[in-house]
Amino acid sequence: xxxxxxxxxxxxxxxxxxxxxxxxxxxxxxxxxxxxxxxxxxxxxxxxxxxxxxxxxxxxxxxxxxxxxxxxxxxxxxxxxxxxxxxxxxxxxxxxxxxxxxxxxxxxxxxxxxxxxxxxxxxxxxxxxxxxxxxxxxxxxxxxxxxxxxxxxxxxxxxxxxxxxxxxxxxxxxxxxxxxxxxxxxxxxxxxxxxxxxxxxxxxxxxxxxxxxxxxxxxxxxxxxxxxxxxxxxxxxxxxxxxxxxxxxxxxxxxxxxxxxxxxxxxxxxxxxxxxxxxxxxxxxxxxxxxxxxxxxxxxxxxxxxxxxxxxxxxxxxxxxxxxxxxxxxxxxxxxxxxxxxxxxxxxxxxxxxxxxxxxxxxxxxxxxxxxxxxxxxxxxxxxxxxxxxxxxxxxxxxxxxxxxxxxxxxxxxxxxxxxxxxxxxxxxxxxxxxxxxxxxxxxxxxxxxxxxxxxxxxxxxxxxxxxxxxxxxxxxxxxxxxxxxxxxxxxxxxxxxxxxxxxxxxxxxxxxxxxxxxxxxxxxxxxxxxxxxxxxxxxxxxxxxxxxxxxxxxxxxxxxxxxxxxxxx
Amino acid sequence: xxxxxxxxxxxxxxxxxxxxxxxxxxxxxxxxxxxxxxxxxxxxxxxxxxxxxxxxxxxxxxxxxxxxxxxxxxxxxxxxxxxxxxxxxxxxxxxxxxxxxxxxxxxxxxxxxxxxxxxxxxxxxxxxxxxxxxxxxxxxxxxxxxxxxxxxxxxxxxxxxxxxxxxxxxxxxxxxxxxxxxxxxxxxxxxxxxxxxxxxxxxxxxxxxxxxxxxxxxxxxxxxxxxxxxxxxxxxxxxxxxxxxxxxxxxxxxxxxxxxxxxxxxxxxxxxxxxxxxxxxxxxxx
Numbered sequence: 001x002x003x004x005x006x007x008x009x010x011x012x013x014x015x016x017x018x019x020x021x022x023x024x025x026x027x028x029x030x031x032x033x034x035x036x037x038x039x040x041x042x043x044x045x046x047x048x049x050x051x052x053x054x055x056x057x058x059x060x061x062x063x064x065x066x067x068x069x070x071x072x073x074x075x076x077x078x079x080x081x082x083x084x085x086x087x088x089x090x091x092x093x094x095x096x097x098x099x100x101x102x103x104x105x106x107x108x109x110x111x112x113x114x115x116x117x118x119x120x121x122x123x124x125x126x127x128x129x130x131x132x133x134x135x136x137x138x139x140x141x142x143x144x145x146x147x148x149x150x151x152x153x154x155x156x157x158x159x160x161x162x163x164x165x166x167x168x169x170x171x172x173x174x175x176x177x178x179x180x181x182x183x184x185x186x187x188x189x190x191x192x193x194x195x196x197x198x199x200x201x202x203x204x205x206x207x208x209x210x211x212x213x214x215x216x217x218x219x220x221x222x223x224x225x226x227x228x229x230x231x232x233x234x235x236x237x238x239x240x241x242x243x244x245x246x247x248x249x250x251x252x253x254x255x256x257x258x259x260x261x262x263x264x265x266x267x268x269x270x271x272x273x274x275x276x277x278x279x280x281x282x283x284x285x286x287x288x289x290x291x292x293x294x295x296x297x298x299x300x301x302x303x304x305x306x307x308x309x310x311x312x313x314x315x316x317x318x319x320x321x322x323x324x325x326x327x328x329x330x331x332x333x334x335x336x337x338x339x340x341x342x343x344x345x346x347x348x349x350x351x352x353x354x355x356x357x358x359x360x361x362x363x364x365x366x367x368x369x370x371x372x373x374x375x376x377x378x379x380x381x382x383x384x385x386x387x388x389x390x391x392x393x394x395x396x397x398x399x400x401x402x403x404x405x406x407x408x409x410x411x412x413x414x415x416x417x418x419x420x421x422x423x424x425x426x427x428x429x430x431x432x433x434x435x436x437x438x439x440x441x442x443x444x445x446x447x448x449x450x451x452x453x454x455x456x457x458x459x460x461x462x463x464x465x466x467x468x469x470x471x472x473x474x475x476x477x478x479x480x481x482x483x484x485x486x487x488x489x490x491x492x493x494x495x496x497x498x499x500x501x502x503x504x505x506x507x508x509x510x511x512x513x514x515x516x517x518x519x520x521x522x523x524x525x526x527x528x529x530x531x532x533x534x535x536x537x538x539x540x541x542x543x544x545x546x547x548x549x550x551x552x553x554x555x556x557x558x559x560x561x562x563x564x565x566x567x568x569x570x
Numbered sequence: 571x572x573x574x575x576x577x578x579x580x581x582x583x584x585x586x587x588x589x590x591x592x593x594x595x596x597x598x599x600x601x602x603x604x605x606x607x608x609x610x611x612x613x614x615x616x617x618x619x620x621x622x623x624x625x626x627x628x629x630x631x632x633x634x635x636x637x638x639x640x641x642x643x644x645x646x647x648x649x650x651x652x653x654x655x656x657x658x659x660x661x662x663x664x665x666x667x668x669x670x671x672x673x674x675x676x677x678x679x680x681x682x683x684x685x686x687x688x689x690x691x692x693x694x695x696x697x698x699x700x701x702x703x704x705x706x707x708x709x710x711x712x713x714x715x716x717x718x719x720x721x722x723x724x725x726x727x728x729x730x731x732x733x734x735x736x737x738x739x740x741x742x743x744x745x746x747x748x749x750x751x752x753x754x755x756x757x758x759x760x761x762x763x764x765x766x767x768x769x770x771x772x773x774x775x776x777x778x779x780x781x782x783x784x785x786x787x788x789x790x791x792x793x794x795x796x797x798x799x800x801x802x803x804x805x806x807x808x809x810x811x812x813x814x815x816x817x818x819x820x821x822x823x824x825x826x827x828x829x830x831x832x833x834x835x836x837x838x839x840x841x842x843x844x845x846x847x848x849x850x851x852x853x854x855x856x
Contacts (some may be wrong), residue, residue: 004673012661078623080674081646399636 002090013063020059021102024052027105032113040464041120041191042128045110046184049103049135056102057139058157060095061147062169065214069150075229088218092144094210099140103132115424120191127194131183132218138180138203141210148217150229152175155241162248163183203246251469264317274300276307280318289349293322295352302356303363308386309452310459315366318359322348327558328539331358342366353396356389357432357550364459377458380420383439384430384455397440403433404492405499406507413485434492437499441491446481454481511535530567531561540560545570574599574634574721574753581628582615582777589615591777592685593628596661597755597770599634599720603786604768605757606624608846612777614654615756620755634720637690647675650714652668652727656706660699664692664709668716683716690742695711704735711739715746724756725775728763736760739765761839771838773845780845785838790819792841798830814844 010466028048030202035044044119068074068091077087114120135534146156167173187193192210225533235239272290279300281292282530299318307314307484319341326347331354336344342362346355364372364381372381390396407430415422416438443451457477462468478484500507513535520528533539542556559566575597582590590612597603607613608745616623619631622641631638633645641649658667664687672678687694690708698706714722726745728736739841742769747754758764764771765785772782781788794813803809804825807817814836817825827833836844 004670008659009671009674012659013791069662072655074657075653076659077619079653081643082641225589237776372572398647476640 001093002086005082005087006094009064009091016063017060017098018058020410024048024102027052027107028109032110040455041114041118041189042125044112044113045106045128045132045191046189048106048110049132049184050181053099053136054143057095057099057136057143060098060140061143061153063097064091065144065147066150066153066230068318070232077337084219085215088215092214096137096140097145099136100133103136107132124191128188128191130200131188131195134200134203134207135180135183138207138210141207142216143211144214145217148214148229150232151233151237152229155245158245162245164290179203185556261336261338261340263315263337264319264336264343266317266319269319270296272296272300275304276315277303277318278321279303279318282322284322284348285324287322292320292322295355298352299356299359300387302360306360306363310361310364310367310456312367312425312459313461315364316363316366319343320355320359321345324348324352326350329354331355333358353386353389353393357385360384360388367461367463368459371462372459373420376417378457379422379435379438380442380458380474381418382419382423382432382435383437384459385441385444386436387443390436397436400433400436401440401495401499402503402506404437405420405496406510406546407434407496407502412418413489416489416492417485434496437495438488438492441495442483442488444495445483445491450481454478521563527570529570531559531566531568533561534563534564536564539566541566541568543568572598573632574601575603575755577616577619577629578615578632579629580619580626580631581625582619583627583685590619590626590629593777594629595779595782595797597753600751600755600769601770602744602754602756602768604771605755605774606759606761606762606771606842606846607640607757607774611774611846613759613774614692614725615777616774617651617653617723617755622646622650623742631806646720647677647717649719650719650722651652652710652718652722652724654726656703656708656730657699658698658709661697663697664712665694665703666703667698667713671713672716677719679716680720682718683712686715688714693769696816704712704731704739707731707735707739708715708742711742717751720752722754724750724754726758728758728760731763734762742765752852756803761842765838773842775846781841788817788838788841789835790822792816792836793822794834794836794840795827796832796834797828799828801828801831811844811847814840838845 003041022355028044031047031051032044042069056454068077078084096564105124109123110128111125114125115390120158127318142160147152149156157506164178165173168180175181182195182199183203185195187195204481215228265280269280269288271278271280272293277300279296281296281299283289283292299320303318306312307326315338321344324347326345327402328349330347332345332412336343342359344355344358344362361381364385372378386400390400409425411422411434419435423435426434439451442454446454454477457472458474462471472480475485480489513533515531515533518530520530522528529543531541539561541561543559544556559568574595575595576756578594580590580593580778580838581588586807593612593616598706605616615624619626620641622645625640631641633641634648637643654743659670662670668680668683668687669787672680672683684694690712692705692708692712692776693701698709701709710727722743728739731739740763743754744758756764756768765790768785770782770784771788781792783791792810792814794815797816803815803817805822807815807825810816
């Protein structure tokens with residue numbers, strides 16, 4: 001230590017540091033008041049160490065270490081008879097001592113605060129003090145190292161903060177399991193248990209490494225490195241740093257992690273425990289217990305075999321609620337905010353294969369974190385779900401081909417890879433039939449085993465971080481399987497042509513139905529919207545009144561029409 | 571043993587760049603040594619080695635007869651140093667600077683520092699950031715002289731000053747050196763300044779000493795030979811550049827030249843240019 005240097009530092013930085021410490025004291029008081037309401041003896045100290053100490057370390061490093069280089073006064077100091085090591089050590093130790101002093105004062109204040117409401121022996125409080133001291137040492141060492149990196153110091157701070165964020169948010173590592181921060185975990189906050197010895201050793205090792213790094217930067221090359229780094233950042237460096245930071249943050253948050261939620265609990269209805277999933281179906285009027293049990297078994301068999309075939313790592317409970325009064329084509333999936341599972345509301349007379357298909361669709365959608373619904377694979381998802389639900393039912397398969405054959409719209413590759421738009425154009429019934437046809441054509445071309453291998457690749461659970469960018473696109477996976485989208489579209493079209501030939505008689509008996517929607521504005525009566533269907537004796541229209549505030553088009557009212565013409569009740 | 575500074579085969583490398591490449595020179599005690607060189611020749615590096623700021627990669631340093639690998643803190647207490655830029659703490663006044671610097675020198679003389687500030691006409695209580703470049707340089711000189719060091723190193727101290735301030739500073743240096751009998755090592759690329767101050771001169775080029783000696787001795791050793799016909803240097807003579815040759819003073823006196831040959835003595839600036847220029851010499855026709 002050099003006393004003249006210490007006096008100089010006190011004179012140069014005294015006012016700024018005094019103001020900073022005053023702010024820190026006020027912050028400490030606020031934290032203690034807040035923490036008192038939360039319970040925990042040293043919560044206030046822990047918060048102080050987490051929030052204020054890094055800021056203090058940053059300020060101290062800037063004042064004591066960085067400023068000497070950016071102001072070029074280091075060159076003057078070097079002309080004086082004081083060794084470079086001694087000058088650096090004096091500044092480093094001064095900063096460390098000041099940070100430890102503030103931590104000690106915070107500990108004393110916390111102890112005093114805690115003793116107002118409970119008896120707390122000094123011996124019990126020594127553990128948190130040791131944790132605080134070790135933590136401060138590590139933080140100061142890091143701040144010193146970052147400070148010696150001159151113009152890059154804030155980048156280093158930002159990188160560490162980002163790394164901590166990624167580790168907790170994406171890596172799933174609890175914050176208080178991170179190195180150094182382990183010292184401030186619940187054990188320290190409650191003063192009930194000291195962190196493990198390894199927590200101290202890791203923090204001390206980090207402190208030693210950072211201190212050594214700072215010393216190397218200060219002393220190596222006769223101090224030239226620190227002087228060079230202290231120069232201001234160029235515009236190019238600033239732009240590069242910002243872009244790099246934003247790029248990392250963006251890539252890191254490409255996907256939201258799958259929330260971990262407890263399984264939905266099935267407590268009623270006919271239940272069946274399959275190999276992987278539990279299925280419950282509630283009987284209802286016109287849907288007795290036997291029918292419910294049969295549906296539950298069928299769903300469980302579908303789900304279990306599909307999970308095995310695709311090697312899925314999901315085992316959601318499935319619950320089906322048949323209800324009278326629902327349209328037989330309408331199926332609704334409940335949004336479960338707090339639980340994991342597939343809960344469906346269906347009509348009592350809903351086709352069983354439709355219910356089973358929706359369960360399988362939901363299963364894959366959940367397993368792929370919704371990525372199965374992406375347009376470059378959506379048709380294969382719909383196709384696989386329907387194919388799997390009808391895999392042993394030749395009659396249902398042929399009916400599906402018949403429905404697909406009834407589609408008059410040409411379906412080239414572009415229609416298949418923009419499936420959301422295509423399925424809206426076709427309607428649910430025909431869209432599912434076409435998707436089935438596509439997957440059936442795929443199986444016909446490459447065989448079931450390779451089709452499932454392809455599905456395993458496309459419908460795998462994606463990593464919820466930047467690695468998702470590295471996954472192979474479905475087109476590439478198809479090419480690897482020996483087929484491309486054009487060939488698949490052609491095969492599906494050929495399948496539809498064959499079905500048209502097989503079912504020419506039925507298709508010829510189809511009623512010619514045309515539909516139109518018109519609006520009229522009549523004086524005194526306002527606007528009327530009129531639906532007209534020719535060729536159908538009765539039909540239903542679902543509608544919603546659109547306003548600037550309409551955000552959800554689901555759950556629409558139904559208008560039953562007898563005859564050709566209906567007017568929506570606006 | 572009478573040399574204040576003796577450098578032998580000194581080497582300093584910055585990465586692949588050889589800043590000093592076998593520099594050897596000797597500065598006798600009590601002399602004002604002018605160290606001439608172009609920008610980047612290695613002058614500042616030499617001074618930084620002598621101040622212990624930069625570590626030499628090779629060679630030896632002798633200060634007042636003591637050989638050393640690196641100049642220690644104790645040795646630095648016997649050296650006064652004024653650099654090109656005065657990087658003082660901007661918030662300090664000359665008086666505060668004196669108090670701060672004094673703590674590092676056991677031989678610091680407060681009264682002398684106050685006298686120096688007075689003689690050099692430096693306001694003692696104005697912040698250094700408010701002082702002109704010339705006044706800051708004078709503060710640097712006062713700080714360097716107040717510990718009464720036997721050796722004063724001046725690294726182009728007048729490079730940013732106007733001619734009047736430069737002359738004033740040089741006069742002070744000469745007067746104080748004479749008054750105290752200290753050794754002064756003055757680095758500069760202003761030949762006229764060195765010629766007016768130094769008793770002995772060394773020229774450094776690309777990290778090596780090209781020539782050194784007393785100023786009048788250099789004038790005797792390096793001369794211009796203007797001949798009617800192309801002429802090769804005879805034995806004992808070496809061509810420095812084009813028609814500038816180098817030899818012992820005695821050799822010049824003893825030499826006989828063809829008819830029509832003129833031998834001129836040169837000012838120090840011409841000698842410096844002959845050693846320091848690296849471009850191709852102009853032809854006779856040009």
